[in-house]
Amino acid sequence: MRVALFVTCVNDALYPRTGIAVVRLLERLGVTVDFPDAQSCCGQPQYNTGYRREAEPLVRRTAEAFAGYEYVVTPSGSCAAMVRSHYPRIGRAAESEGRGPALAALAEDLAPRVYELTEFLVDVLGVTDVGAYFPHTVTYHPSCHGLRGLGLGDRPRRLLAAVRGLELRELPGAEECCGFGGTFAVKNPDVSAAMGTDKTAHALSTGAEVLCGADNSCLAHLDGILRRQGAPLRALHLAEILAATEEEPLV
């Protein structure tokens, strides 16, 4: 099976380790991974801040970059939700306003082919035990877009529970937003920080060594708070845990 990796701009520029982990993981599971170089950002920051028109060229670019792939896999619930729920809407609005010819068709064609990583593993590959080894205590924060936008349910937790050596600790108030919210973190810094601090306090209360999530933007926010506090907990993307094995542990 051949899939296209949609690595997202935050992963690309700030967290390349996540993308590398996805490549290692998928290849270990016998999947051939392509990285269409023409991809960039899905346009979520623009769209969510109110700049829908600025997002339109990025919608087109993304749709064109992934044309022809049956499966497009991304390690970001919010980018997957952006493509799946909002692309068709943006395409239709652009066309009705006389811009972006055929954008709706392009967007609608891409939307159902985009899979968040855990969906792809569980639903398409049909695996929950990916052969990972990670001998640490872990607590999992389900990001809002994965949880409510995509309805990932317990897929990430099932994947984690199958990792050898890993002890999963329940995160109190897990379903509450961490307070990142894209530009919200900058536009409403006090509320954002208050929410993030509550989230990290819950994570610390579990006594786990690792706070795991499946969205690097939420993790950047939480990790930033943890490091500012000098807390004994590190934030890690789910893909990195799933990619780790006894032979090739996480470095």
Place this chain on the structure above:
Amino acid sequence: MTGTYLGMPAFPDAAREAVRDEVLRANLRHATHTIRDKRARAVAELEDWDRLRAAGKAVKDHTLAHLDRYLLQLEAAVTAAGGTVHWAADADEANRIVTELVRATGEREVVKVKSMATQEIGLNEALEAAGIAAYETDLAELIVQLGHDRPSHILVPAIHRNRGEIRDIFAAEMGDWGRPAPEGLGDDPRELAEAARLHLREKFLRAKVAVSGANFMVAETGTLVVFESEGNGRMCLTLPETLISVVGIEKVIPTFRDLEIFLQTLPRSSTAERMNPYTTMWTGTADGDGPSVFHLVLLDNGRTDTLADEVGRQALRCIRCSACLNVCPVYERAGGHAYGSVYPGPIGAILSPQLRGTGSEIDATLPYASTLCGACYEVCPVAIDIPEVLVHLRERVVQGGPVTREGIRVRIRPADGHTAERAAMRAARLLLDRPDALRAGERLLARARRLRPRRLPGPGRAWTDSRELPELPERSFRDWWAAREKAAREKGARP
């Protein structure tokens, strides 16, 4: 809308104060978490919740699509039942109508049962200016009124107050308004409720005029319906001689039977009860039973303008259950006052900027008072896609565009203060639209990784005030991939 909240600071500034108020945060946290857990249990009891939710949405959407027809039908039914219908285009007109109606009775005081519409238009202040005292009779409203305060929650307007604070307010203020609080009043809820009951009973028995709102109006029969928990509403709606109901035009539903849906979804969503303790209905007037004079003031005040907006109009489905407030993590920290309107929380963030327009600073910042986490949409019993409307209104704020104001289609300009942001968004888009430029940018960033500052200037400061910046990687994923491909090609592993 009313001038009550004019001059409110932007949401982020108002929220900053609230976030720092430890007592307020503890009060809010406790109250919202208790009710949200109870709601979840009450909703889980119903197997057909999803269908009830879809039905509520469908009934409301249908009514809104034919609002003109149902309002005329309602007017005819109310009139036939002995009531009088008044149409108010805006707050001033509604206040004028009510003031004149009260004046005509010769009375100088009215009792009120919780009505958001009258708070929206600032009726109490208008009556006061005309020399008429308006007494709130809902317990929480009473606390707010006696405390010279503003409501901060739809259902529990005094949610931000704890028992001790309420005791102090009662002891200090009740005497100025009527029967004073008993000597040595304690902060036991039972004692507080009893003090309020004695204070209010006097008012109910004396009042000749009552002002109410309504949760629903049935077009078919001309019936108005109020759901409540305390029974104070029932006193207001039965004892006085004259009853004046001020209701937003979006509260109409077609038939009596439609109530069946909301009788199930509203109490469960708001108080987490299977059924609210009191459901009071009144249809015009009846000889020797209840008020002998009934007036219905139908309030527009921005509603038909909102109806003209294809995306935003879904906000008019709202049945004011407050479930979205109770699950909202932003409301929980910011409190209701930060929203600068009688409608706080997620629904306030989409309703106020539509009813009032996005011209003021507070209204321009409300659509950004959310992380778009989607919890509000998930609990809403009429399935209002609040995140969708928020993004839609953000677009209106930063890009301007067509809106309807007072029935006229106009194009509004973007709100002030977004020039730098717009430029940044454009620049980012241009960069992101050219992967070669993006790659170059990423390389520059990687080379500057050791220069990574601890504090950023400008808008970035908001990030670094409470968070570290991410460590910058040595190279981007894009570069890692390119190097790997090159190595593979050299080994002949890839074509």
